[in-house]
Amino acid sequence: xxxxxxxxxxxxxxxxxxxxxxxxxxxxxxxxxxxxxxxxxxxxxxxxxxxxxxxxxxxxxxxxxxxxxxxxxxxxxxxxxxxxxxxxxxxxxxxxxxxxxxxxxxxxxxxxxxxxxxxxxxxxxxxxxxxxxxxxxxxxxxxxxxxxxxxxxxxxxxxxxxxxxxxxxxxxxxxxxxxxxxxxxxxxxxxxxxxxxxxxxxxxxxxxxxxxxxxxxxxxxxxxxxxxxxxxxxxxxxxxxxxxxxxxxxxxxxxxxxxxxxxxxxxxxxxxxxxxx
Amino acid sequence: xxxxxxxxxxxxxxxxxxxxxxxxxxxxxxxxxxxxxxxxxxxxxxxxxxxxxxxxxxxxxxxxxxxxxxxxxxxxxxxxxxxxxxxxxxxxxxxxxxxxxxxxxxxxxxxxxxxxxxxxxxxxxxxxxxxxxxxxxxxxxxxxxxxxxxxxxxxxxxxxxxxxxxxxxxxxxxxxxxxxxxxxxxxxxxxxxxxxxxxxxxxxxxxxxxxxxxxxxxxxxxxxxxxxxxxxxx
Amino acid sequence: xxxxxxxxxxxxxxxxxxxxxxxxxxxxxxxxxxxxxxxxxxxxxxxxxxxxxxxxxxxxxxxxxxxxxxxxxxxxxxxxxxxxxxxxxxxxxxxxxxxxxxxxxxxxxxxxxxxxxxxxxxxxxxxxxxxxxxxxxxxxxxxxxxxxxxxxxxxxxxxxxxxxxxxxxxxxxxxxxxxxxxxxxxxxxxxxxxxxxxxxxxxxxxxxxxxxxxxxxxxxxxxxxxxxxxxxxxxxxxxxx
Numbered sequence: 001x002x003x004x005x006x007x008x009x010x011x012x013x014x015x016x017x018x019x020x021x022x023x024x025x026x027x028x029x030x031x032x033x034x035x036x037x038x039x040x041x042x043x044x045x046x047x048x049x050x051x052x053x054x055x056x057x058x059x060x061x062x063x064x065x066x067x068x069x070x071x072x073x074x075x076x077x078x079x080x081x082x083x084x085x086x087x088x089x090x091x092x093x094x095x096x097x098x099x100x101x102x103x104x105x106x107x108x109x110x111x112x113x114x115x116x117x118x119x120x121x122x123x124x125x126x127x128x129x130x131x132x133x134x135x136x137x138x139x140x141x142x143x144x145x146x147x148x149x150x151x152x153x154x155x156x157x158x159x160x161x162x163x164x165x166x167x168x169x170x171x172x173x174x175x176x177x178x179x180x181x182x183x184x185x186x187x188x189x190x191x192x193x194x195x196x197x198x199x200x201x202x203x204x205x206x207x208x209x210x211x212x213x214x215x216x217x218x219x220x221x222x223x224x225x226x227x228x229x230x231x232x233x234x235x236x237x238x239x240x241x242x243x244x245x246x247x248x249x250x251x252x253x254x255x256x257x258x259x260x261x262x263x264x265x266x267x268x269x270x271x272x273x274x275x276x277x
Numbered sequence: 278x279x280x281x282x283x284x285x286x287x288x289x290x291x292x293x294x295x296x297x298x299x300x301x302x303x304x305x306x307x308x309x310x311x312x313x314x315x316x317x318x319x320x321x322x323x324x325x326x327x328x329x330x331x332x333x334x335x336x337x338x339x340x341x342x343x344x345x346x347x348x349x350x351x352x353x354x355x356x357x358x359x360x361x362x363x364x365x366x367x368x369x370x371x372x373x374x375x376x377x378x379x380x381x382x383x384x385x386x387x388x389x390x391x392x393x394x395x396x397x398x399x400x401x402x403x404x405x406x407x408x409x410x411x412x413x414x415x416x417x418x419x420x421x422x423x424x425x426x427x428x429x430x431x432x433x434x435x436x437x438x439x440x441x442x443x444x445x446x447x448x449x450x451x452x453x454x455x456x457x458x459x460x461x462x463x464x465x466x467x468x469x470x471x472x473x474x475x476x477x478x479x480x481x482x483x484x485x486x487x488x489x490x491x492x493x494x495x496x497x498x499x500x501x502x503x504x505x506x507x508x509x510x511x
Numbered sequence: 512x513x514x515x516x517x518x519x520x521x522x523x524x525x526x527x528x529x530x531x532x533x534x535x536x537x538x539x540x541x542x543x544x545x546x547x548x549x550x551x552x553x554x555x556x557x558x559x560x561x562x563x564x565x566x567x568x569x570x571x572x573x574x575x576x577x578x579x580x581x582x583x584x585x586x587x588x589x590x591x592x593x594x595x596x597x598x599x600x601x602x603x604x605x606x607x608x609x610x611x612x613x614x615x616x617x618x619x620x621x622x623x624x625x626x627x628x629x630x631x632x633x634x635x636x637x638x639x640x641x642x643x644x645x646x647x648x649x650x651x652x653x654x655x656x657x658x659x660x661x662x663x664x665x666x667x668x669x670x671x672x673x674x675x676x677x678x679x680x681x682x683x684x685x686x687x688x689x690x691x692x693x694x695x696x697x698x699x700x701x702x703x704x705x706x707x708x709x710x711x712x713x714x715x716x717x718x719x720x721x722x723x724x725x726x727x728x729x730x731x732x733x734x735x736x737x738x739x740x741x742x743x744x745x746x747x748x749x750x751x752x
Contacts, residue, residue, distance in 0.1 A: 036375055036456075036458075041474060044471075045471070045474055045475045049459075050459075065375065065456070065458040065459075065461050066456075066458060066459065067375060067456035067457070067458060068457065069456075079365075080363045080364055080365040080366075081363070081364030081365055081369070082363050082364050082365075082374050082375070181474050182474070183473065183474025183475055183476055184473065184474055186476060187473065187474075187476060187478075190476075205475060205476075206475065206476040207475065207476040207477045207478070208476030208477070208478050209476070236364060238364065238372070406599060407599055407601075409569075409574050409593075409595065409599065410595065410599035412573075412574055413572060413574060413591075413592065413593040414592070414612060414615050414616075414663075415615065415616075416615050420615065424601070424611070427602075427603075428601050428602045428603070430602075509643060510602050510603070510643040510645060510646075
């Protein structure tokens with residue numbers, strides 16, 4: 001027993017060191033050749049990154065590590081110097097971010113649109129509404145359940161602007177703030193037969209629709225612009241500014257724009273490139 | 278509910294198909310959680326034993342604090358580690374945020390109180406039986422720590438498994454400090470959250486079943502080894 | 512310390528209990544006792560259950576601190592060991608239990624196994640060295656506890672009812688072991704409630720009744736001419752409360 005003990009203790013230590021090494025080396029390898037991109041769940045969940053990142057890597061040999069969070073949290077991550085680049089969809093917030101000096105550059109990359117989904121029998125009758133304002137007013141009047149993200153994301157901010165434009169102060173029993181991401185919000189809406197606003201990409205890629213259907217889309221006000229931001233290297237000198245710039249430029253390049261246009265889910269194009277030439 | 282049957286089929290297909298992405302995710306999950314439990318154990322076993330053996334002012338407060346920390350919400354631990362490891366934080370220089378190392382640190386924080394608190398309890402109980410004999414032999418308190426830890430090894434193995442269970446099941450902390458980056462920091466639980474948010478519930482549930490099977494496997498292996506040894510040692 | 516080295520009997524300091532008493536939550540469990548134990552004698556502490564015998568042993572050995580009076584070694588404290596009624600063995604092999612005791616005593620690692628095996632043989636446990644100590648029979652466990660004590664070559668050995676849970680063959684083995692210790696030069700202090708055991712082993716008798724020391728003297732005197740009424744009743748086998 002004594003002898004076994006002597007053998008096991010150094011043995012265990014070795015195993016321990018091996019494990020630690022193994023678990024940490026993933027971060028050490030390719031140290032120079034990757035960037036961290038903070039982006040939104042809509043881009044991640046739709047599968048866009050799975051489609052375009054391999055093409056960027058082929059072109060540049062740079063790995064892009066995506067941390068997908070709400071737009072508000074993405075800004076916060078970038079502000080703290082934890083991401084090399086940003087790809088989000090809140091133009092107002094993005095411009096403020098540049099004005100505050102956290103980013104040196106912002107560029108339009110692509111757009112899609114927001115859609116209103118709801119129970120397929122459409123109790124509030126929004127499918128024949130003439131505008132998004134009318135559709136939202138119908139929902140409020142019918143006091144039909146509406147599931148809101150309520151998480152200060154790009155989609156949530158856009159939704160609140162639209163309620164304001166419709167002259168409705170959302171609240172009451174029918175208006176449910178979930179404080180969740182887009183996917184969980186759709187899961188919940190499906191579960192309680194509620195209306196919800198989603199970006200088109202997440203909706204098309206979403207599998208658990210149950211009784212939900214797309215009821216309203218196409219109003220110009222539902223335009224959803226995505227922008228890429230380059231983080232200011234002055235403030236965070238450790239950031240891989242050069243690599244991030246290559247990524248930023250590639251997104252706006254013909255190659256990058258084509259990659260975005262080529263991405264389809266269930267035969268539908270989800271993002272429309274619109275970088276300034 | 279057709280989804281339920283679907284989930285089992287999906288789980289089975291995932292396991293039998295030996296999908297390389299899945300294998301990567303499973304391997305990382307195991308590596309991170311094993312490493313976290315190992316590091317936590319190296320600190321918490323002697324710590325728990327020391328608290329069991331020494332009487333000092335504030336001991337009661339410490340025990341209550343450890344017991345309370347067993348219920349620390351993972352997301353709070355994650356947030357604390359995030360603020361610590363963020364570039365703007367005190368340990369930002371290390372560049373550990375969004376790496377498996379950060380996930381290990383977060384899980385160590387979650388697991389350490391469990392191991393320390395339960396070790397304290399088991400060692401104190403065992404020491405009740407051993408105290409007179411060890412005192413008679415003139416065994417110093419410091420020396421009693423390894424003695425009691427070794428003699429309590431079967432109970433402590435269960436404690437480590439409880440720690441492993443907590444580490445491998447939590448999602449709140451690793452999501453924040455790991456970022457759920459594909460191929461880098463995506464583990465079983467964060468993959469499940471991702472698939473759920475995509476509305477791919479059968480795949481999410483399938484992954485859940487795989488995770489459960491994995492944890493069951495680790496427990497079964499530990500149980501088997503433990504029982505054999507226990508029968509031998511009596 | 513070699514296995515066969517005899518201890519220097521004259522060098523063992525006397526143990527002096529001076530007005531040693533013990534109270535628990537105000538209740539006196541042991542009334543003040545004056546007792547002096549010297550030389551290489553075998554002292555048996557006798558008395559009915561609850562008389563305070565075990566308590567006296569623990570106070571003398573230093574496991575408990577008296578609430579009044581003091582326990583004093585006249586000179587340096589000697590090497591001591593204690594064997595309990597229910598042996599406390601580590602959850603390891605028989606051999607590992609002994610090498611552990613040697614490690615605690617500061618024996619160099621390379622000599623431990625040899626010494627431990629010698630002790631196992633001496634107590635008839637050589638064949639069981641790899642067996643987990645906890646699965647040994649009661650008698651084997653007690654012999655292992657004695658072997659463990661043997662290894663530290665104690666100058667004073669305390670035994671608390673070491674045979675009360677054993678069958679006659681195992682009792683004989685323990686008594687033989689006690690005599691081995693004694694021949695080697697160890698002072699023996701042992702509790703028992705068995706008169707025949709006392710007749711077989713004791714040089715001196717201490718009689719405790721109801722938390723008091725009633726009588727202390729040579730065994731022959733104790734049995735031939737007991738001084739107290741309690742001692743006479745005890746020898747006659749009457750219960751004393």
